[in-house]
Amino acid sequence: MMKILMLVCDGMADRPIEDFGGKTPLEVSMKENMDAIASRGICGIMDPIAPGVRVGSDTTHLALLGYDPYMYYTGRGPFEALGAGLEVRKGDVAFRVNFATVDEDMVVKDRRAGRINKGTADLAQAVNEISLPGVDFVFKESTGHRGALVFRGDHLSSKVSDSDPHEIGKKIMEVKPLDGSRDATRTADLANEFIRKSHEVLKRHRVNEERRAKGLKPANMLLLRGCGVAMDIPYFEEKYGITGSCMTTTGLIKGIARSVGLELVETPEGYRDRVMTAQKVLEEKDFLLLNIKEPDEAAHDMNPERKIELIEAIDEALAPLVDFVEENYMVLLSDHTTSSSYGDHTGDPVPIIIAGPEVRVDDIKTFDERKAAKGGLGRIRGRDIMQIMLDLLNKSEKFGA
Ligand SMILES: [Zn+2]
DSSP states (O other): OOEEEEEETOOBBBBOGGTTTTBBHHHHHHOOHHHHHHHHEEEEEESSSTOOOOOOHHHHHHHHHOOHHHHHSSSHHHHHHTTTOOOOTTEEEEEEEEEEOOOOOOBBTTTTTOOOSSSSSHHHHHHTSSOTTTOOEEEESSSSTTEEEEEESSOOSSOOHHHHHHSSSSSSOOOBBBSSOOOHHHHHHHHHHHHHHHHHHHHHHOOOOOOOOTTOOOOOOEEEEEEEOOOOOOOOHHSSSEEEEEEEOOOHHHHHHHHHHHEEEEEOOSSSHHHHHHHHHHHHEEEEEEOOOOHHHHHHHHOHHHHHHHHHHHHHHHHHHHHHHHHSSEEEEEESSEEEETTEEOOOHHHHHHHTTTTTOOOOOOSSSSTTTSSEEEEEEEHHHHHHHHHTTTTOOOOOO
């Protein structure tokens, strides 16, 4: 069977930049391989969810995989927990967690506990030993100062606020119910009890005593935010009848991938190795989602020059894919626009190429935001992509006689 590689250059699309004579980083970049793939494909622009909707990488990746984010996304927590390797079942309520530093008055001194990166597994183990009557819970450390907390049981609700004040110098917030339901009140109470008890355990933990002795900030508080309830999401393989994997360095996108049953593949360091590994994975699997995060980070840092360097570095690694699309399919796109002048995601549409056998190749030979807009694909939504791909594979179900 023909294979599908979906390459997401995260936040690669941008707005016109004055210093670049009104061009975008993609328009300024030298990118012969992306252009070669555009010449062999059909181009267009895509609204991740709908025109002008500013999306996160999580909601847009759900859409790119063909799932309605408004149906399956209630908060970041469950996906963060899946990304951290926790098991999450339908009905579980999950939070994103930061290891943080507070003083005796519960005022936040550091939201990342001095960017702690060692000893968090030991801290998490101690936290899991506290008792929280009435609910099963698991807390797990993730990368750096991050972690995730899952509550499992009856009468839970995701309609609760954050304990994270999102600012240094402010007291931690009490978790509050966001609607009048008893379940939300109960969940907020449980969260507050968890915060109190975990603080007691953390503040006198050996790891933190050692940190204090070394002049490092203790990770004595867990900040909770992004509460969501896990939904029953149909698995990718069952939905489409094709097998799939995902390669990404981002915990949250790992979580999205796991939520639909995509197998996670280890990400090699360099872009060439990633592309090579992707091709190897596709010898076994029908579909691979490859997310390359770095262009988005450059735009969040408001560094469009860096974004250009990254686009050019990614492009160099794509050389083998120009031949790949003779026999297989490739979807090349940005998951959303990240504006280097605004420093965050914006709701502008993104350029997209679909290349592969029997695609109605158009006359677009350069891949960027403005050229792609003149392509044969026109303007589509994120959720349309998988349907288009199934149709190209002749796997789309016929509607009518
Ligand atoms: Zn993104």
